[in-house]
Amino acid sequence: MKKLNLLIICLLTSYVFFAQNKNNKVDSLFNLIEKNKKMNNDSIVIWGTELLKVSNETKDDTIRYKASKKISYYYLRNRIFDSVKKYDMLMLTTARKIDCLKVMSSLQNQAAYFNNVGLKDSALYVLERAKRIGHNNLKSKTKEDSLKKINSILYIETAIVKNYFKDKEFEKALELSYSNLNTSNKYGITKFLPYNFFYLGLINLELGNLDEALKYYQKEFELSLKQENPYMKGYALIHLGNVFYEKEDIPVAKEYYVKANTLFEENNYLKGKLSSKRKLFSIYEKEENYGQASKIGEDYISMYLKTGQLDNYLASFFIKLGRVYHKAGNLLKAREYIEKGLGYASKYKNKDNVNIINEAYITYKELGDYKMALENHEILTELRDSLLLNELT
Incomplete structure (x- = not known):
């Protein structure tokens, strides 16, 4: 299988290298990376490095920025943190030559690196820095550019909420989540509503405000139906199940988890299946159905190993x-x-x-x-x- 993968990579790469001109070569390389980004081998690095060579030859900062971002993401996914740091720095240095949106995105990547190596304070620091850059540069020539910056700020603030939550700073997380929801509604940005509803539900759940948590998880579920998004619907079902689990209404919680698992199975969504099976494992353990718990636990481990994490x-x-x-x-x-x-x-x-x-x-x-x-x-x-x-x- 490894030999076959290497052969495929070589053939694909050879095809790219014989492209008629540099533009075709760049487009082909980025397409290869996009189509094969889930491959757990260093082909992404090979193609990304070739893109960096092209960017050096053409003095094209945009290519250099995008290529370093792709390589950084690959290394982050594979937990090779020294390399993540190297390409994050290249990305940030290049972003400063382009625009503030690229700088904000680069800082988000740095925050991901810091979180993964356990430097949560550093992660929060660079996220706050990215947020300030966004707010200081909100004025734009066009409404479209302004909305792009607001989108980036919302993305960053969602990451800050996540950090606050992990640090158990629930009041700060709750305040910022309400602010994000108001901003999303004000500008008609629906992209972040699922995250808004999720974190408002999650934080209220942690604080013991079960009815408030249920309200926002129901909004999340309704939005998933409106957008006809089976993945969002599956997670919303899990979140609703979590509320009833905390209410100690185990039969209702189990019903939600089973529905979520069925939906993820139908759509063959691995991450979703892992989430729903983990929840069902807890249910069966609580019911003292250890035979079923161990069976689903074995399934969970078998699937988790496929992620390579x-x-x-x-x-x-x-x-x-x-x-x-x-x-x-x-x-x-x-x-x-x-x-x-x-x-x-x-x-x-x-x-x-x-x-x-x-x-x-x-x-x-x-x-x-x-x-x-x-x-x-x-x-x-x-x-x-x-x-x-x-x-x-």
């Missing part, structure tokens, strides 16, 4: 599945999945791992494996001390 979410789920096998009395499977979870978690050293290792510690303790429980408790203490030291220095 070997991260803390996967590590955490291994522990959760281990816990379910423990409750079902299958101790061998329980240990197997806990050890897998710890194996993935050991690759990353951040606050999420505190929860993962703590889950492993509790599960080993419940299993009666006090030696492993003690070992994980010691790892947990060491990790907490290390993270605290990093915060203080």
Whole structure:
């Protein structure tokens, strides 16, 4: 399969290199990147690097900006952060020669990089900087240009809301979300309404305002029907299910999750299926239906591995599945999945791992494996001390 992929890449690249002129070559390369952006190999980098060569030859900053952005996104997706940083800097340097919209977009990319390496304060700083640039340059010659800048500001402010939420600054997140909703309505920008409704629902859910959360999730669902968007509809169903889960109305929550899962299955949408299956896993565990929970848990892991993302979410789920096998009395499977979870978690050293290792510690303790429980408790203490030291220095 790898040899076949390499052959395809070589043939496609050869076709591009024999293009009649540089414009055709540039268009062909960008088309190849767009069509193959989900490929998990370095063909994107090969084509992007060729575009950078063309940009150097022609002194075309727009090509250089777009090519560096494509390469940065590939490296970010594959968690190769040193390379992300390199191409983000190239993108920002080039953007300054073009216009403020490109600068704002470059800063958003930098924020994504900072968030992925755990530098949340730095991410928030560059997002606030991008927001200020947008507001300081709102005046434009045309209404179209002004709307583009407002769109960019809304995009940035949505990212800021996300950061506020992760930092548990719920009041700030709520205030900015209401402001974004008003701006969207004022300018008739419907693009961000799903995000507005989602975050207003999510923050109110976190604050325990369940009826308010339900109101905005219903708006999200209604919008998905109006736009005939099956993906948005599936997520809206999950969000509605979350409210009823918190209300401890498990049968209604389950009904919403099943509907969402069916919709995602029909549309073969992998990310959606992962979300709905994770929710159903929680339902079956709560119902003490461990056979069904373990079955759907195995399906979830099989699908998650197809994404190529070997991260803390996967590590955490291994522990959760281990816990379910423990409750079902299958101790061998329980240990197997806990050890897998710890194996993935050991690759990353951040606050999420505190929860993962703590889950492993509790599960080993419940299993009666006090030696492993003690070992994980010691790892947990060491990790907490290390993270605290990093915060203080």
